[in-house]
Amino acid sequence: MAAPESGDGNNGAARMVTLISSDNTRFEVEAAAASLSQTLQLTILDGGGGGGDGIPLPNVDSATLSKVLEYCIKHAPAAANGGAPNATAVDRAELERFDNEFVNIDQSVLYSLIMAAHNLEIEGLQSLVAKKVADMIKGKSPMEIRRTLGFPDPTPEEQAEMNAHMLEYGWAYE
Amino acid sequence: MMKPACASGGTSLVASEPDRLSALPDCLLHTIMSFLKARQVVQTCVLSTRWRHLWCSVPCLDIDIDEFNTGSGLSYLGVPHNDKNWEDFEDFAVNLMLHITLKSLVIDGGSNSYDDYLVITAPSVANLHLAVDVVCFHAGISLNEMPCLDKASILLLGNRERGMESKLGRDQFKLLCSLSTVVSLELSNLMTMVFSEECTTTCKQFKNLRNLLLENCDVSDDFQTMALFLETSPHLEKLTLRHCTISNGTKKWISSQCRSLNVLRANLKLTKIIYKDDVCQLVQHFVHNSENLPNNQFEFRKVD
Numbered sequence: 001m002a003a004p005e006s007g008d009g010n011n012g013a014a015r016m017v018t019l020i021s022s023d024n025t026r027f028e029v030e031a032a033a034a035s036l037s038q039t040l041q042l043t044i045l046d047g048g049g050g051g052g053d054g055i056p057l058p059n060v061d062s063a064t065l066s067k068v069l070e071y072c073i074k075h076a077p078a079a080a081n082g083g084a085p086n087a088t089a090v091d092r093a094e095l096e097r098f099d100n101e102f103v104n105i106d107q108s109v110l111y112s113l114i115m116a117a118h119n120l121e122i123e124g125l126q127s128l129v130a131k132k133v134a135d136m137i138k139g140k141s142p143m144e145i146r147r148t149l150g151f152p153d154p155t156p157e158e159q160a161e162m163n164a165h166m167l168e169y170g171w172a173y174e
Numbered sequence: 175m176m177k178p179a180c181a182s183g184g185t186s187l188v189a190s191e192p193d194r195l196s197a198l199p200d201c202l203l204h205t206i207m208s209f210l211k212a213r214q215v216v217q218t219c220v221l222s223t224r225w226r227h228l229w230c231s232v233p234c235l236d237i238d239i240d241e242f243n244t245g246s247g248l249s250y251l252g253v254p255h256n257d258k259n260w261e262d263f264e265d266f267a268v269n270l271m272l273h274i275t276l277k278s279l280v281i282d283g284g285s286n287s288y289d290d291y292l293v294i295t296a297p298s299v300a301n302l303h304l305a306v307d308v309v310c311f312h313a314g315i316s317l318n319e320m321p322c323l324d325k326a327s328i329l330l331l332g333n334r335e336r337g338m339e340s341k342l343g344r345d346q347f348k349l350l351c352s353l354s355t356v357v358s359l360e361l362s363n364l365m366t367m368v369f370s371e372e373c374t375t376t377c378k379q380f381k382n383l384r385n386l387l388l389e390n391c392d393v394s395d396d397f398q399t400m401a402l403f404l405e406t407s408p409h410l411e412k413l414t415l416r417h418c419t420i421s422n423g424t425k426k427w428i429s430s431q432c433r434s435l436n437v438l439r440a441n442l443k444l445t446k447i448i449y450k451d452d453v454c455q456l457v458q459h460f461v462h463n464s465e466n467l468p469n470n471q472f473e474f475r476k477v478d
């Protein structure tokens with residue numbers, strides 16, 4: 001599988017690192033992008049991940065890792081500017097547009113992403129996905145949430161327990 | 175190299191195939207909840223067995239009156255005019271406090287009017303920080319028991335100038351008594367009148383108190399404030415007076431009524447006095463009573 005493109009590809013001198021997914025796919029990315037992950041940053045600062053070595057990521061499959069890196073590559077320049085205080089409004093709007101589109105994906109991918117972001121300590125990505133999931137919950141009744149998020153149908157016992165719970169928590173409803 | 179995943183919650187509790195969301199560890203579900211308002215967070219308890227108690231351990235809750243605005247009545251500065259909305263909000267907040275274990279409570283600012291007494295019931299609080307303007311809390315503040323209280327800091331702004339105009343200002347002693355289980359206590363801007371005669375008879379013991387800091391307090395009341403603390407805090411180890419003042423013209427501290435340290439305080443190990451100008455009276459006072467403080471060490475530091 002081809003490694004994702006590293007940014008605009010115009011900086012030939014940028015240091016590259018190799019990440020290896022749980023299914024043994026190798027991804028070559030700029031160190032600056034991979035360093036959005038707090039966990040990877042430490043290894044990279046120690047000089048790891050270069051040459052033929054690669055950094056194994058046993059908890060992240062290739063589909064998820066490719067998505068994670070797409071996020072990191074897009075956000076790396078802004079992160080390098082320290083949250084881009086001097087970024088133009090156009091740049092910020094572009095990142096926002098990217099983020100919105102980026103999380104417009106299947107729920108199962110969202111959950112894999114948030115797990116990966118958590119394990120790799122990529123705070124921005126974790127918040128982005130968490131907020132997206134929260135938006136899917138926001139303003140919905142419990143029944144609607146269960147339907148939207150594909151919860152299994154409750155067993156009769158569960159349903160009875162839930163009804164009792166709903167009574168007890170009447171103060172949290174109307 | 176991976177950070178260990180945080181405790182994954184009871185997937186085994188769900189009989190049928192669990193949904194992917196519920197399979198996430200608690201900490202990630204909490205992160206998701208942190209983007210929701212409090213009422214919706216509580217409502218997640220009926221989603222499934224997995225979610226039943228999840229909300230009780232969220233690290234933070236965003237209680238917003240806007241969530242109770244039913245749309246009837248115009249919103250002004252986020253506060254609905256409608257009384258029903260306010261009642262719903264209040265009812266929710268009170269119930270919430272009964273269900274969660276609030277560990278840390280910060281009240282910074284705020285106000286109440288003449289007939290709205292603020293009663294704080296948060297029995298699990300370990301850290302309390304109260305920084306309020308006495309003039310803004312005309313109707314007063316009452317704290318219910320906080321048996322787990324570890325650290326408390328109380329800052330009463332505007333106290334010196336207009337404390338007596340406010341119920342909060344007049345009731346400072348009661349407020350202090352409700353902190354009687356605290357281990358470490360910081361009091362700022364207390365007035366001399368905080369302890370009146372009745373206090374000595376009604377005050378509870380500060381039986382856990384180890385550290386006491388008095389900052390910007392007026393101690394020209396024959397040191398009675400300090401005396402009362404020393405008498406009622408058998409385990410006090412460290413006493414710090416930072417920028418405490420003695421009002422001009424008060425010389426009574428030398429009088430025989432000065433009973434600050436009549437009780438033997440063998441536990442007191444360190445008394446720190448941080449001062450700007452004149453520390454002479456304070457020193458004399460402590461030296462005068464030093465035989466009652468066999469293990470105490472003094473430390474003086476002048477700051478600008």
